[in-house]
Amino acid sequence: MNVSLRQLRAFLAVAGHRHFRRAAEALHLTQPAVSRLIADLEAELDVRLFDRSTREVIPTEAGRYLEQALARVLDELDGVLSHARTQADPFRGRVRLAAVPTLSAGLVPAGIARCAAEAPSIEIILRDQNQAQVLDAVRGGEVDFGLTVEPATHEEFDAETILRDPFLLVCRDDHRFANGPSLAWPALSGEPLILLDHASGSRRLIDAALARQGVDASVAIEVGHPHTAFRMVEAGLGITITPALSLDALRPGLVALDLTPEEHRNVTLLRRRARSLSPPAQTVWNAFRDIALTLA
Known part of the structure; x- marks a missing residue:
């Protein structure tokens, strides 16, 4: 079934305004464009969605069902898209980090404090774990990256040493x-x-x-x-x-x-090999690198 999001939004606008011209104005489209979107949607669904007269546009029974269901679905879709959009913002979002205990106590607080000052809309979730658990969490994608002691092998990871x-x-x-x-x-x-x-x-x-x-x-x-x-x-x-x-x-x-x-020992930032960091995760990664430079 070839139904577009544009057609569905046009349908909701017409159903809400009960009028093609007012729906077109709300969508910043021409009335013929809205009429075409509705006609294409009805053809794709093989059902009549509106009863039209010279004075008003009334949803049919199928139209009323679709209006109620779509309003909920598109609200959820808007929420999903909005969340995805925030992930493109390097100063907003959630970042999951795992660190070994000596680094959780000795380096992580300064890194989190810097992020809180420079990017307060980034939420950092920390796991304080031993070396093997940190590597497993990075390997399994449970965290965005790990802060750890340089592992015996780098085969599964992309690593950056930030401190001796x-x-x-x-x-x-x-x-x-x-x-x-x-x-x-x-x-x-x-x-x-x-x-x-x-x-x-x-x-x-x-x-x-x-x-x-x-x-x-x-x-x-x-x-x-x-x-x-x-x-x-x-x-x-x-x-x-x-x-x-x-x-x-x-x-x-x-x-x-x-x-x-x-x-x-080499203090190392680790992420899964060939996996890019989200923009907010990259911001936090850079903050820990900068903190390590000041300690060095």
């Missing part, structure tokens, strides 16, 4: 390591380490750094978040290796030292 985040040592201020501003990695051999578990994107990189630097690692406790690791360190249960962005959770009584030579 160095790994630091955190210990109590009464620990023997607390005297200097930095520490060589081999000094960690045999020390009880409190490390993030393997659900974290950083753990793979920390293990690789320990092996690369010849550290005989002794992992005493594995935790899910740097905040928990810091509490364990406070209790005197060991020392921890943590990304610099996690230091916002550091409390009095703990100190952070540079580890030499520097080992770092």
Whole structure:
């Protein structure tokens, strides 16, 4: 059935005004054009929609049914089209973002705050998840993009590294390591380490750094978040290796030292490969890139 939206809108205008000329004026069309649209619609539906006289135009029974049904359907269609139109506005819309916990605490608040100031009509929905969950959410299209540690493979993603985040040592201020501003990695051999578990994107990189630097690692406790690791360190249960962005959770009584030579993780924005971002999602992506530049 070849029925156009133009024909349907013309039908509703005639049904509402009960007059071809007034309907044409409302649609900013000529009366013959409106008459042709109605005639074509009646021919396509194979039913008479109006009884016409010299004084008035009255919908037939089929016309009355179509008028009631179309008014609801076209209202819904207008809503759908209006929503789609807002998605073309880079400063309006909804953006879904997933981020690993250290970035949710250390980078995401500044990015969301910038968007709230510069694009207040963008609604940002954040998922605070571990590395594997963030990758799954991006892969499955559940979020527009992810903010994460650089994954082991980029085969399924388009990625942009926005920040090098160095790994630091955190210990109590009464620990023997607390005297200097930095520490060589081999000094960690045999020390009880409190490390993030393997659900974290950083753990793979920390293990690789320990092996690369010849550290005989002794992992005493594995935790899910740097905040928990810091509490364990406070209790005197060991020392921890943590990304610099996690230091916002550091409390009095703990100190952070540079580890030499520097080992770092790449903070990365990820989206599905060959999938473009919506304009508002691109705005948020750019905001996080700019925030990372200021941190760098």
